[in-house]
Amino acid sequence: MQDNINNKTVQHPHNHQGCMQHALQAAEQICGAKGMRLTAIRKRILELICASHKAIGAYELLDLFKLEDPKAKPVTIYRALDFLMEAGLAHKIESLNAFIGCLQAETPHKSAILICDNCKNAYEIDATAVYESLFTLSDSMQFKPQCLTLELHGLCVSCS
Ligand SMILES: [Zn+2]
Numbered sequence: 661m662q663d664n665i666n667n668k669t670v671q672h673p674h675n676h677q678g679c680m681q682h683a684l685q686a687a688e689q690i691c692g693a694k695g696m697r698l699t700a701i702r703k704r705i706l707e708l709i710c711a712s713h714k715a716i717g718a719y720e721l722l723d724l725f726k727l728e729d730p731k732a733k734p735v736t737i738y739r740a741l742d743f744l745m746e747a748g749l750a751h752k753i754e755s756l757n758a759f760i761g762c763l764q765a766e767t768p769h770k771s772a773i774l775i776c777d778n779c780k781n782a783y784e785i786d787a788t789a790v791y792e793s794l795f796t797l798s799d800s801m802q803f804k805p806q807c808l809t810l811e812l813h814g815l816c817v818s819c820s
């Protein structure tokens with residue numbers, strides 16, 4: 661397996677084939693290790709999500725997938741997305757209601773997502789320190805955190 665893909669380099673023009681290969685190899689390994697079945701459909705949906713760094717919506721995925729399987733239904737896509745998220749291979753961007761592939765699925769991480777409002781590319785960064793400081797604060801309020809969504813909108817280096 662390749663080295664962890666660094667998001668600082670991913671933002672600049674790069675050989676995206678490497679990102680794709682990394683994500684797909686990690687998917688095979690993770691599913692193999694966890695005994696989760698990476699079916700042809702699930703793998704194809706992951707490929708479509710990872711085709712670029714742009715967040716992609718479920719209906720956009722359906723349109724693309726229908727080119728290959730005209731009988732595909734929304735539920736086909738939603739089931740595959742649920743599986744990919746469960747396996748940690750894709751993440752949902754709540755503020756866009758769209759999805760990105762994970763490029764570091766083999767490493768435990770707590771991420772924040774940087775979303776460029778111009779080109780719509782979305783990059784995941786490890787924000788473990790931010791999570792920890794927020795949990796320390798909520799702890800001081802005796803508040804038990806359940807979920808935390810960190811999505812930062814702005815402009816990427818190519819667009820600013
Ligand atoms: Zn890439």
Ligand SMILES: [Zn+2]
Pocket residue numbers: 748751762763764765769771784
């Ligand atoms: Zn991730």
Ligand SMILES: [Zn+2]
Pocket residue numbers: 776777778779780781815816817818819
């Ligand atoms: Zn941009």
